[in-house]
Amino acid sequence: MKQNANRNLIISLLVMAVMSGSPVFAGEGNISASYLYTLSNFTGVYAISWGGVAVDEAVNEVYVFGGRGIKIFNDAGMEIYSFNDEQELGSVRSMAVDDEGNIIALVSGENRFELIRCTYRGEPLSKIELKNVPAGFTDFSPNGIIFRNGSFYLVDEVRMMVMVTDRAGLFKDGYDLAGLIGYTDQQRVDTGLGGFSVDREGYLLFTIQATAKAYVISPDRTTVRSVGKSGSTPGSFGIPGGIVADISGKYILVADTLRCCIVVFDRALNFRTEFGYRGFSPDAFIGPLGLAVDGRNRLYVTQLRDRGVSVYQIVAGG
16 A cells, blocks of 8 residues: 555656656766667567566576566567466566576465566476564565575565575575664654665665665674765755666665666765666656666666666776
């Protein structure tokens, strides 16, 4: 219910923002981004709004879900395969690709959710049963999954909690993100996460739309950093969405859904630059939300208005 209300509010604000038509580009830093293409099939751009993206970093294939079926795109951004068109796996909330090329689909199931391990073309292999889950995760209901460094990270964006398991589903660790940033139970209920990812060193990255902030938490919980304030000036946030680290680990990129740009910070969360602008040209954005980075440091950006997934080449300097 809360997610639907947030989505409707964002769309309403974006309608007003698009009517204003102001472009956005500012800042300088040792990082650059250039538009490459938008994921397509043989009829043109694959039209989807705010679809989810998972990347197979070994072969740089891209999986897009959230529309009708799951679409697979090759290294050149062309659709090469589709599955789950009739929801054979069920309703897919999220998915990840492990380092063996297997797909792990997070689907709505009889017990709130299920994890299904599939081949790289979506053929079911087995279900992953969670084991040794502590009492604090009794009501845990994830809507996102990430594979990183041999572990699965399941995120419940509504409850602001993360569960870490091994490949077989054995509980390894759990993070109460709301508690780590000093939120009360009421603040947890009122906010939720806008975006979440895990970088290659195991740092947890997330945004909170209600407070216009981005956070970075170290794996051992000893470091909690945040950045952000509401505004329209470079480095501030309208509505922060997806968040990822580039492949070098030097930079953190945040989608600003309202201002229609990508805001870039260094590891210490100092503002470095931002790129993108509001509009309908191929290299512009309409409501950017989800972000993913592949093994060649290409950034995938999901958008509204059936604009699909735009791809940018990120070049990070020293």
